[in-house]
Amino acid sequence: MRLAFLGTPDFAVPTLRALAEAGHDILRVYAQPPARAGRGKALRPSAVEAAARALGLDVETPERFADAEPGFADLGLDVAVVVAYGQILRPAALGVPRFGCLNLHASLLPRWRGAAPIQRAVMAGDAETGACVMQMEAGLDTGPVLARVKTPIGPTDTAGTLHDRLAEDGAALMRETLPRLGTDAALPVPQPAEGVTYAAKIAKSEARIDWTLPAEPLAAHIRGLSPFPGAWCEIDGQRVKVLMAAAEPARPGPPGTALDDQLLIACGAGVGAGAVRLTSLQRAGRGVVPADAFLRGHPVAAGARLG
Numbered sequence: 001m002r003l004a005f006l007g008t009p010d011f012a013v014p015t016l017r018a019l020a021e022a023g024h025d026i027l028r029v030y031a032q033p034p035a036r037a038g039r040g041k042a043l044r045p046s047a048v049e050a051a052a053r054a055l056g057l058d059v060e061t062p063e064r065f066a067d068a069e070p071g072f073a074d075l076g077l078d079v080a081v082v083v084a085y086g087q088i089l090r091p092a093a094l095g096v097p098r099f100g101c102l103n104l105h106a107s108l109l110p111r112w113r114g115a116a117p118i119q120r121a122v123m124a125g126d127a128e129t130g131a132c133v134m135q136m137e138a139g140l141d142t143g144p145v146l147a148r149v150k151t152p153i154g155p156t157d158t159a160g161t162l163h164d165r166l167a168e169d170g171a172a173l174m175r176e177t178l179p180r181l182g183t184d185a186a187l188p189v190p191q192p193a194e195g196v197t198y199a200a201k202i203a204k205s206e207a208r209i210d211w212t213l214p215a216e217p218l219a220a221h222i223r224g225l226s227p228f229p230g231a232w233c234e235i236d237g238q239r240v241k242v243l244m245a246a247a248e249p250a251r252p253g254p255p256g257t258a259l260d261d262q263l264l265i266a267c268g269a270g271v272g273a274g275a276v277r278l279t280s281l282q283r284a285g286r287g288v289v290p291a292d293a294f295l296r297g298h299p300v301a302a303g304a305r306l307g
Contacts, residue, residue, distance in 0.1 A: 001025065001078040001178055004097070005057075006065075007048045008032040011163060012083035014171035015104055016048060019081065020055050022175050027075045030068060032086050033061040069093050079181065081174060082136060091138050099181045101136040104170045106163075108148060109134060110191040112199040113141035118166065119159045120199040123224030125217060128152050129162065131170035133177045135188045144188030147177045158226040158244065202229060209233040211256035211267045211306065215247035215274030218267050222276070230282065234307030235300060243288055244280035258304045263291050265306060 002025045005016050020026060029052040034043040045053070045061075052059045062068040065087045072080075077097035082089070083104045094101050107117035108130045121129040130150040137143040149169050153162065180186035206221075207229050213221065222231040222245040230241035233256075250259055252273055253266030263278040282288045283298075300306075 001181075002027055002076060003178075004028045004030065004072065004075060004077055004080045005048075005052070005083075006030045006080060006085040006087075006089075006101075007083040008046045008086045009084050010047045011106070011167045012048050012085075012104075013051045014167045015081065015083045015174050016051055017055070018171040018175040019178070020057070022178075024178065026055075026057050027077065028072075029057050029059045030065065030072075030085065031059065031061050033063055065089060065093065069096075072096060079178065081178075083170070083174075089136065094136050094138070102146070102174070102177070103134045103136045103141075103143070104174050105132050105134055105141055106166045106170065107199065108132065108150065109141060109145055110194075110196040112197055114199040115201040117199040118162050119202055119224045120197075121224075122153060122157060122159050122162060123221050125220040126153055129166070131166050131173055133174055142191065144190045146180075146186045146188050147173055149173045155246070156223075156244075158223045160227045204229070207231055209242065209306075211265065212269060214268040215250075215276050219245045219247040219276050226280075227288075235298065235304075237307075239284055240294075241282040241288075242278050242280070243282060245276040245278050248275050248277050250275035254305070256306045258300050258302050258306070260302050261295070261300065263295065263300060 005026055008031045031046045031049040034045045037044045049059050049061060060068055072093060073096050079097045079099040080101040082101055089101060107121060109132045112120050128150055130148055132148045133146045135143040135146060151165055151169060177186055207225055209231050222242050225231040226243040230243060232239050232241045250264060253259055255267050257266045259266055259275055264275050265278060266275050268274060279291050280288055281294045
């Protein structure tokens with residue numbers, strides 16, 4: 001197929017590569033403009049721009065996609081594939097390709113429409129999630145679904161592990177879907193009106209650990225923010241990120257209190273509230289380490305209070 005690809009972050013790269021490997025004619029790749037990063041604040045291309053150039057593809061990085069619409073319309077596209085592009089496409093652009101614009105969305109729509117579906121699924125304690133190939137329309141992730149794939153969310157899954165798995169699963173799904181366009185094997189199915197939830201962008205305030213939450217929701221919240229932005233607390237007055245935690249039954253104690261010297265921290269309120277075992281941590285400016293390595297340099301005694 002003659003197609004354009006619109007995407008920006010790491011999540012989109014497996015799909016771009018899968019479509020190139022499948023032999024599609026990728027006429028142009030659109031990505032967000034390079035952003036300043038690192039200590040020197042040098043301009044760095046996005047993951048998609050870098051991957052596209054490595055594949056020898058034509059790349060554009062417009063500040064506003066509206067400015068690129070005339071060239072987009074002149075490509076004679078069969079389809080446009082959109083994966084975490086980061087800009088809104090106007091209705092006029094959505095209707096340009098013969099089969100329209102298809103979006104790979106990392107949730108089981110209509111659950112978790114919006115900006116942070118992977119993180120919200122983990123934070124909410126969902127048992128499963130997945131990816132959908134959706135026909136784009138003017139509404140926010142409201143279009144009919146052509147194909148979907150499911151995956152369980154295990155007790156050790158973080159937003160990071162789920163991100164990587166869905167990036168690969170979604171790439172395979174898009175690769176399988178494109179040859180079926182225009183056939184009964186890829187008929188768009190409208191999303192049901194029931195079960196709609198919205199995955200709002202993660203706010204900075206959500207990253208501070210609230211020890212008054214019950215154990216299971218708190219552990220899920222921590223895993224859903226791992227590795228980015230990373231849930232955090234204060235230990236001995238220093239901010240420390242917690243990248244992994246597991247809920248455990250424990251005797252009740254004041255929320256935020258260490259119940260032993262191995263980072264079992266009381267949480268929730270009342271009998272049966274439980275505790276969370278912190279198993280992976282990161283001090284500011286340091287690497288991520290397991291709990292035993294952290295404790296060798298920064299012991300936390302039973303009875304200590306975490307902020």
